[in-house]
Amino acid sequence: MRLLALATDAFGAPGGIAQYNRDLFSALAGCRLVDVVDILPRHGVPPQDLPEKVQQRAAVEGKLAYIIAAFQWVRTQRPDLIFCGHINLLPLAHWLARSTGVPVWLQLHGIDAWEKPERIHTRHFQHVALVTCVSRYTRGRFLSWAQVPPNHVKVLSNTVAEPGPEAGVAALRATLKLDGKRVLLTVGRLAASEAYKGQDRVIRCLPGLLQRHPELAYVIAGDGDDRPRLERLAAENGVADKVLFLGKVSAKDLDALYRIADLFVMPSIGEGFGIVFLEAMARGTPALGLDVDGSTDPLQDGELGLVSSESGLYEAIEQGLQAPPPPDLAERVQNTFGQANFRQQVQRLMRSLGQSPSAVCH
Amino acid sequence: MCGIAAIFAYHYAAPGIDREELRKIRDHMIARGPDGMGEWVSADNRVGLAHRRLSIIDLTDDAAQPMSSPDGRLVISFNGEIYNYRELRKVLEAKGRRFRTQSDTEVLLHLYDEKGEDMVHELRGMFALTIWDAARNALFMARDPYGIKPLYYADDGWTVRVASQVKAILAGGQVSREPEPAGIVGFYLLGSVPEPWTTWQAIRAVPAGHTLWVTATGPGEPRQYFSIARVWREAADQAPNAIDPQQQIREALLDSVRHHMVADVPVGAFLSAGIDSSALVALITESPRSLEGESWGEGEKPTSHSLKTITLAFEEFRGTQHDEAPLAEQVAKRYGTDHRTRYVTEQEFQQDLPAILEAMDQPTIDGINTWFVAKAAREQGLKVAISGLGGDELFGGYPSFTDVPRWVKRFSLPSRLPFLGDAVRIIGERLIPHTGINPKAAGMVKYGGRWTTAWYLRRGLFMPWELEQVMGREMAQKGLERLNLEHTIASALHPVPPSAYGKVATLEASLYMRNQLLRDADWAGMAHSLEIRVPLVDTVLLRKLAGVLNGHRENPKRPLAEAPQKPLPGVVTARAKTGFTTPIGTWQKKMEGANADSVANTPWARQWARHVTALIGSPSASNEPRAAASFVTEECG
Incomplete structure (x- = not known):
């Protein structure tokens, strides 16, 4: 089976969607049913060492050029399945599918699919045989507006790789003057247009928390144009000296930060999934999120991490700081969201495409 | 008749199932099964089945559910009755299968083991079932051909929850309560919520006549195994046989009645002054009791007062033409039943109303009458009652059988003219409120010319353009778009039966009877722990009679009225159809x-x-x- 993938980005690009796509395309390449995964990205420079059976074309950034490239590509490659890696690419996938008669697999990530995009119409779902969503929440929001049979819409959660050995933790702790401190950590971009990650909610909790935990520090990794507002908020709450804005951090430092943190907390209200929860917990660090979006999935409804209402955030952080970290947390995260389960589910979904419902059984 | 529940955490990331939730779902259905309860949870805690039992066949604890196969590979939770279970058991025993109980449930387990999902083709009866197949790591669900028994499921992407009632799934506390505009709009358009929609976005019905697998990737596509439309279509191609049609009708009815009397508890009957219930009562009294052909035993024969019949009557109607009681009493006397007339007052209606609404699983404009007659039957100690439901759909008793073909013929051309239907609708919409004419008349040109829409015009409650009177514009538009009413109706009519009679019979049975009458009979009967059986809603009967009944008759119910050997009283056959009428409007x-x-x-x-x-x-x-x-x-x- 030749699978042609329309994707915003994949190999050689930063960000959560690119990582998800890399995991997915690698898993698809591992399916016996799949002969080739041919990727047409909008962004990114592919590395030399792509997984076997995976091809990635040069990125085409211009919209019109991308559409032309996609049609040329479909005409010459004759795909068996079109993978559409973003809802905004669905109209293009629809026209490609219409011209070739092949089914479409649509992947949904988060907020982009929560409300009906203006350019998306019912007819665009005509050739969609499978929709995968990163979380139950995204699935529910999508189904509230899309006229797609619910049984075609599945959850394919983010996956997390097993972290490498611990490195640089003590050095970073010393550099950041975190020795002897209890550390709350949030990782996420600080975009004023979004401002949903919840760093401001944590800052508002700090004065109360500091009374009980004077050694507490709040580390914010990530950068963006919302940072000045958050810095002002910290100053207004009298906790400016307790909040560390690190800006963008390297992958190596991020790995160490996850390990330094006593509690990873991201009271976001707009997560499609929240891969950072998994990244923290995969390193044994307890994680806390809210119950209003896709965060409940990586936190497994409270089984793996802590889930709080927005109004109960203060108490939940307090609880997270007091409870000892579960000794088997990292193992449980791998057992649940590890790549073995992810790959097996991708294989099942591939088998289900074009097969009778009963034949999907294994 | 029972209540079934299941939870399957099918996704690898889903936490194990919550036993408390399973019990909450199950125990919300206590009225469906007051005689017993059970639960089964897999060793890995990924799947659980539960059951509330109303004991009717094999009253012993051996027949309790969920029931497992001896090797533990299969577990079943089943609601309904399999009327041919004894024949099926004989066949299975001949193949070497050994049984531990006398129940129909165990027959289902063996039949699934033998035939897999194809088992459904062998079943005669009303059923909704879930079977956990450990070898396939999958949950199998199936619902009877007509949709007599309900089956709902909610899939959140990780875990699927299943129950006999929508409200039971909600009672578990883990399913979203977002309203479903399509279900709500469907209710206002039709008077009942058209399946597979419910009024809740997260909950869907397993469609009637379908099977559904839930595997490690979640629920698959429901697979249809029976279509009423197909029976009527195939009936048109059948060559007529030499047997007297009336004889065929009588034998087919007797066969259905006989099958529907299978029980280890007394079976009673609802009796109005109408032809359907009267004919059934008459046929019961002349039926041998069991399928083996044995006759009624000493003291058991229905004509010697063992068949209890119940008539519902209203104080407001006493002495009027609407009073069913005197005529029903004549029928009862003629066939020697143990008869009771139960009068309902307005005060009782007001007293029961909160309980009625509590039991009403989804909004409906009907079902109150069934509530009271089921209550009356239960007061008489009955667990099972025969109902004449379905007679109008099979024998063409509704005005739609004449109106819809007439409208389609008359409006076929005008309805195709661009803009005419909408223009008439807009003008009619403004004029009609001042005339006393039914507001639906405004849609005659727009809808009258096609079978699907003409049927809707006959059956519909509100017209789409009236929805803004009862809900906001945005919700109405969203609901209409999601529901796609014409497509929903057209789906029931596939493959299209060639005859007008077949088309209307299909639409009435697949939409009105399924979504309104049968669903109301289920919730209203079950609220009183009463199983309502419907011998006129039977696939074997339909297949036998579709070829015979497939055409217009001046007196559509006559073949049914003439089926009993001992004729119905003349006052019943001569009386205009009223059915169960209630003063509820007043x-x-x-x-x-x-x-x-x-x-x-x-x-x-x-x-x-x-x-x-x-x-x-x-x-x-x-x-x-x-x-x-x-x-x-x-x-x-």
Whole structure:
């Protein structure tokens, strides 16, 4: 089976969607049913060492050029399945599918699919045989507006790789003057247009928390144009000296930060999934999120991490700081969201495409 | 008849199932099964089945559910009755299978083991079942061909939850309560919620005549195994046989009645003064008791007063033409049944109303009559009652059998002319409120020319353009778009039966009877722990009679009326059809706070539809439906 993938980005690009796509395309390449995964990205420079059976074309950034490239590509490659890696690419996938008669697999990530995009119409779902969503929440929001049979819409959660050995933790702790401190950590971009990650909610909790935990520090990794507002908020709450804005951090430092943190907390209200929860917990660090979006999935409804209402955030952080970290947390995260389960589910979904419902059984 | 529940955490990331949730779902259905309860949870805690039991066949504890196969590979939770279970058992025993119980449930387990999902083709009866197949790591669900027994499921992407009632799934506390505009709009358009929709976005019905697998990737596509439309279509191609049609009808009816009498508890019957129930009572009294051909035993014969019959009557109607009681008593006397007439008063209606709304699983404009007759049957100690439901759909007793073909013929051309239908509708919409004509008449040109829409015009409650009277514009538009009413109706009519009779019979049975009558019979009967059996809703009967009945008759019910050897009383056959009529419209109008708005002078069913949604959301009623109902009523403002 030749699978042609329309994707915003994949190999050689930063960000959560690119990582998800890399995991997915690698898993698809591992399916016996799949002969080739041919990727047409909008962004990114592919590395030399792509997984076997995976091809990635040069990125085409211009919209019109991308559409032309996609049609040329479909005409010459004759795909068996079109993978559409973003809802905004669905109209293009629809026209490609219409011209070739092949089914479409649509992947949904988060907020982009929560409300009906203006350019998306019912007819665009005509050739969609499978929709995968990163979380139950995204699935529910999508189904509230899309006229797609619910049984075609599945959850394919983010996956997390097993972290490498611990490195640089003590050095970073010393550099950041975190020795002897209890550390709350949030990782996420600080975009004023979004401002949903919840760093401001944590800052508002700090004065109360500091009374009980004077050694507490709040580390914010990530950068963006919302940072000045958050810095002002910290100053207004009298906790400016307790909040560390690190800006963008390297992958190596991020790995160490996850390990330094006593509690990873991201009271976001707009997560499609929240891969950072998994990244923290995969390193044994307890994680806390809210119950209003896709965060409940990586936190497994409270089984793996802590889930709080927005109004109960203060108490939940307090609880997270007091409870000892579960000794088997990292193992449980791998057992649940590890790549073995992810790959097996991708294989099942591939088998289900074009097969009778009963034949999907294994 | 029972209540079934299941939870399957099929996704690898889903936490194990919550036993408490499973019990909450199960025990919300206590009225469906007051005689026993059970649960089974897999060793890995990924799947659980539960059951509430109303014991009717094999009353022993051996027949309790969920029931496992001896090797533990299969576990079943089943609701309904398999009327041919004894024949199936004989065949299975001949193949070497050994049985531990006398129940139909165990037959299902062996049959699944033998045939897999194809088992459904062998079943005669009403059923909704779930079977956990450990070897396939999958949950199998199936629902009977007509949809007599309900089966709902909610899939959140990780875990699927299953139950016999929508409200039971909600009672578990883990399913989203977002209202479903398509279900709510469907209710206002048709008077009942058209399946697979419910009024809740997260919950869907397993469609009638379908099977459904839930595997490690979640629920698959429901697979149809029976189509009423197909039977009528194939009937048109059947060559007529030499046997007297009336004889064929009598034998087919007797066969269905005989099968529907299978039980280890007494079976009673509802008796109105109509042809359907009277003919059934007559046929019961002349049927051998069991399928083996054995006759009624000493003291058991129905003609010697063992068949209990129940008639519902209303004080308001006493002495009027609507009073069913005197005629029903004549029928009972003629066939020697142990008869009771149960009178209902307005006071009792008012007293029962909160309980009625609590039991009403989804909004409906009907079912009150069934509530009271089921209550009366239970008061007589019955667990099972035969109903004449389905007679009009099979024998063409509704006006739709003449109206719809006439409209299609008359409006076929005008309805195709561009803009004419809408122009007439717009003008009619403005003029009709001042004339006293049914508001639906405005849609005659727009809808009258096609089978699907003409049927809707006959059956519909509100027209799409009237929805903004009862809900907000946005919700109405969203609901209409999601529901796609014409497509929903057209799906029932596939493959299209060639005859007009077949088309209307299919639409009535697949839409009105399924979504309204059968669903109402289920919730209203089950609220009183009463199993309502419907011998006129039977696939074997349909297949035998579709070829015989497939055409217009001046007196459509005559073949049914003439089926018993001992003729029905002349006053019954000569009487115009009324069915179970209730003074509910009058009572509803008297109720405090009755609508005094723009639709107050419209037919009572329309007012009642609004009233039901408002009352379901009232503090005196169940909490469960409040969100949807409030949503509707708030939008009304």
